[in-house]
Amino acid sequence: MREDEQIKLDFDRAERLGFSEAVYAESKSVPQLARILEQAAVAGQSILLTRLAQRQYDGLPPDLKRQLDYDPVSRTAFFGLIKAPPARPRVAVLSAGTSDAPVVLEVMRTLAFYGQATTLASDVGVAGLWRLLERIKEIRTFPVVIVVAGMDGALPSVVGGLVPGLVIAVPTSVGYGVAANGTAALQAALASCSPGLVVVNVDNGYGAACAALRVLGAFGTRTSYENQSP
DSSP states (O other): OOGGGGOOOOTTHHHHHSSOOEEEOTTOOHHHHHHHHHHHHHHTOOEEEESOOHHHHHHSOHHHHTTEEEETTTTEEEESOOOOOOSSOOEEEEESOGGGHHHHHHHHHHHHHTTOOEEEEOSOOGGGHHHHHHHHHHHTTOSEEEEEEOTTOOHHHHHHTTOSSEEEEEEOSOOSGGGGGGHHHHHHHHTOOSTTOEEOOTTOHHHHHHHHHHHHHHTTOOOTTOOSOO
8 A cells, every 4th residue: 555545634524523634743754744735735625734843844845835834833834724813812821831832832823723813821830820810810701721831730720720711731741850741740630629620631732722622612612614504
């Protein structure tokens, strides 16, 4: 079987879920990625690429590279057109520290691809709790709050006790020693006493964004890929 015969994109996902397929690029070869983009172009479909390394992007044919909106920090790329987001953001993204930026940007870029605007509150980790409290009144107005934090992973629990909306915790692999590449932050979030806290896997900004999209869809806030009547 040829390499390109193994590729079958899910172009019907938008009709089932309300948001289209994304492609996890990290384990794919450059020829596989090129074939995926070619299939998307023929079908007239937009594609979100996640975990796309700089070397993979650099290796793509020039005509395909020109069609990509690539961000090397989040390692995400947009292929094709995306819809402009609404004027009023529905998701707040909280970052414990600057080191969490790659995951934070993966969250925000994923939501942007699917037509959702975000508001960012950065450097609001528990080591400087006053910075969170300065913005807590604003944060409380959002139906979905995504909290990205490594180290001891305490921030999601704190936020979960202060806001009424859905709080989604994204533990990151940031931290020394026993932080164990995000294991400590993940376990802290899973063991949280904050009721209703939703937790995704370590560094999984894409998964957190998709959880937010599902919630917004359930509340009737349609994504850019929902063209069907309810």
